[in-house]
Amino acid sequence: MAGGSDAVETTLSCVQCGKPAHLQCPKCMELKLSREGAAFCTQDCFKASWTSHKSVHLKAKLSSLGTGTPGENINLINEGWLYCLKKGQARAPKLPHFDWTGTLRPYPISSKRTVPAFIDQPDWAVDGIPKIEPKSDWQHVVEIKTPDQIEKMRETCRIARDVLDAAARAIRPGVTTDEIDRVVHEATIAAGGYPSPLNYHFFPKSCCTSVNEVICHGIPDARKLEDGDIVNVDVTVYFKGVHGDLNETFFVGNVDESSKQLVQCTYECLEKAISIVKPGVRFRELGEVINRQALMSGFSVVRSYCGHGIGELFHCAPNIPHYARNKAVGVMKAGQTFTIEPMINTGVWRDRMWPDGWTAVTADGKRSAQFEHTLLVTETGVEVLTARLPSSPDVFPWLKA
Template sequence: MAGGGSSDVAESSLSCARCGKPANLQCPKCVELKLPREGAAFCTQDCFKASWSSHKSVHAKAKFSAPGSGNTDGPLGSDDWLYCLKKGQARTPKLPNFEWTGTLRPYPISKKRLVPNQIDQPDWAIDIKTSEQIGRMRETCRIGREVLDAAARAIRPGVTTDEIDAVVHEATIAAVQSGQLIGLSVNMPQDSSGKNVAFEDIHLLSIITFSPSLAARRSVNEVICHGIPDARKLEDGDIVNVDVSVYYKGVHGDLNETFFVGNVDEASQKLVQCTYECLEKAISIVKPGVRFREVGEVISRHASMSGLSVAKSYCGHGIGELFHCAPNIPHYARNKAVGVMKAGQTFSIEPMINSGVWRDRMWPDGWTDVTADGKRSAQFEHTLLVTETGVEVLTARLPTSPNVFPWLKS
């Protein structure tokens, strides 16, 4: 409630902040903050109450500018933080409390400036593939499929993931017989083109001087992604994700599947099948005009119905002459992905579904990512082309692909 002023003379010279009539009441909060009386005086309690919704913003600005708030007197105030506060998720954003290191303060940021469509955009912009590029991607993705199928045939208890990596390497070389092909995987650190960067504790293949080509070793059981092939033998009951990425004729192809090793428990079977279904349902909505953010909604809905969670640290991505480029495609619900699908775009969708919590943790090797609770995770991935009427799965299974998934046999 508005309170009385301390001086009858001062009060008589004040005007109501709402109606302009002579005022003798003052906002108690303004008095507490020692704010100027002009603009804080009211003629009646009714005027004070009617003005409260707009008047209280004065208090917030005063708190931000008060000693100890980190701000200094001058033309800057809380308005300069509005661009920051609007980003907050709280219904009533909190003012920042920051100790400025110098005299510089943030000012309001203007709206994003648009570049005309006729101007060439940099390589991180979403590009529309030409028919010639699409033809090369079809060829590259088919090679990737054949290589992944070769790995699937080699998976059984007692085989090391390093041995599976050797199978992938030989299948890749045989498929192309070209020195310009690089068999690689997202399990290795890469440069901007997707080529693997030397990793000092990883065996380097002498033929093509890049690191191993397959993400199998630690993509076992609780590994979400980025496992490194090694001498661990696959055990009966394991699940293992094999991720193959092929670079051929200047373009990339990317796909992966999660396989059963021997006799797998029912919970793991349901996890792998649900992950497969999540990818299939996401692919089913791909067509021109669909928002990229809808992919995550579809995947999350299906996973949650089975009591499973969606890993959030990794996403699908644009692919072509660059291995990772726009768009980013999150797999979880209520994501902030921007843009809509257009004919000629190529990208991957690769949901990682966990039995327990969605949170992840990195191993000390700085690359292997595992579930935070140690429960199992599965993943499937395809490289896709948006067509005029829908979608083409460039890494689709072939008639010769091994029949390893029980739900496909029926």
């Protein structure tokens, strides 16, 4: 809490209300930060500003990163930031040895974020092990949702959309993916939801952030986004007993033309697939549409990961492969909910797994992009439950045309 300090000039203005300030944030003093932006007139103003102000401390701690390698981040290691190993079940102070496929490297990750006790939590929240999901009949049969379940799905998916939009507004050069995770975590909690990825099979963070050659399941860490990067943010929210899942790939600053084409093509692959969703369509046809669209632009389609059924379970039937000549079983029926989430690569479709056990990267180190929506099959077609809103950030140039 802020304490009195004669060292703070009375000419400084309160960060919260603008009145003459006589108190200074003690943490800012400890970090030797500028007095401007750290002064407050009263304890009440300090408390009211804390949620946004504390991010200044994190940025200051991470500023020591600069352009150095993860192995040089001694300050972060001393403060409990460690490299992730064994699918999130272990941590290490040193960068693990690996035959990296591209230029990206993992950075240390912060400690697990907390969730208030009043938030309804899935059964893996405490010990990292899903219990209902693996044994459910819905792993083999595609569930037809009830009207009540569908309404809960709509509400949850709307929250997930708002959370992803909040993350999109935070993306810019110099921001760490850990900071994006913080935004996602706090926005989810503020809406009364639980960030579904958190501790799911021991995943250590509240969202996935997949940068450049990362295909999916990138772990938010201390690396700062750089001008020219692309980053996918994958958000899932658990609310009122159901999950809502979506992701988008964003540009960081000035991105090269090849990356722009990749991201736009991936968006179009998803849109083309959604356009054929209706009762009677075979699930396997989605991969044919996506594969055709990707090949037309000279890109490849990832085969190791697929879309999935979703609802009271995070992942269940049906599986939705995104590549051609797949063997997906089943026909779409009204009341089914599932995701389509094509992962499109600039180079080869094959992938490698980082030592953390989660981060899937392209085998050739070239870039990958992804987009995802949660969908409801209706009597006449499809409802995109995670659709973009008029308030969603205007970040995709092709949507302006």
